[in-house]
Amino acid sequence: MDSETPPDEVLDELFATIQDRRETLPADSYTASLFTHEKGKNAVLEKLGEETTETILSAKDGDREELLAESADLVYHLLVLLAMEERDLDDLRVELRDRF
Numbered sequence: 001m002d003s004e005t006p007p008d009e010v011l012d013e014l015f016a017t018i019q020d021r022r023e024t025l026p027a028d029s030y031t032a033s034l035f036t037h038e039k040g041k042n043a044v045l046e047k048l049g050e051e052t053t054e055t056i057l058s059a060k061d062g063d064r065e066e067l068l069a070e071s072a073d074l075v076y077h078l079l080v081l082l083a084m085e086e087r088d089l090d091d092l093r094v095e096l097r098d099r100f
């Protein structure tokens, strides 16, 4: 992914990158390290908990810049969890659409 990616394509590109890391497991990839972590799924579940707390605290503090940064961390880790559980962005889109 690069800085030229149109904003409305970022989530798809990020998810494709996560799926690629899952398949190729590069040694220097943080994403790959979550898929091979000795704690298994708990590693990403713990990160989701941390990022959720940090997101809540930034909102309580009224820190809108930090809120955006923590929200991005949260969404990234949620996408890793979905990939780990063999779900994808289309599954999420359909789930949300079916609530319309």
Ligand SMILES: N=c1c2ncn([C@@H]3O[C@H](COP(=O)(O)OP(=O)(O)OP(=O)(O)O)[C@@H](O)[C@H]3O)c2ncn1[C@@H]1O[C@H](COP(=O)(O)O)[C@@H](O)[C@H]1O
Pocket (backbone or CB within 6 Å): 001, 014, 017, 018, 021, 028, 029, 030, 031, 032, 050, 072, 073, 076
């Ligand atoms: N979007 C992200 C992203 N958001 C957050 N993170 C990582 O999530 C971690 C967040 O943990 P913390 O905030 O607690 O920071 P930390 O203390 O450094 O983390 P820990 O020591 O607790 O692991 C950091 O290591 C961040 O680098 C991400 N890591 C990767 N991506 C994207 O994933 C794609 C693949 O990246 P690689 O896996 O690095 O190849 C690329 O497009 C990246 O931009």
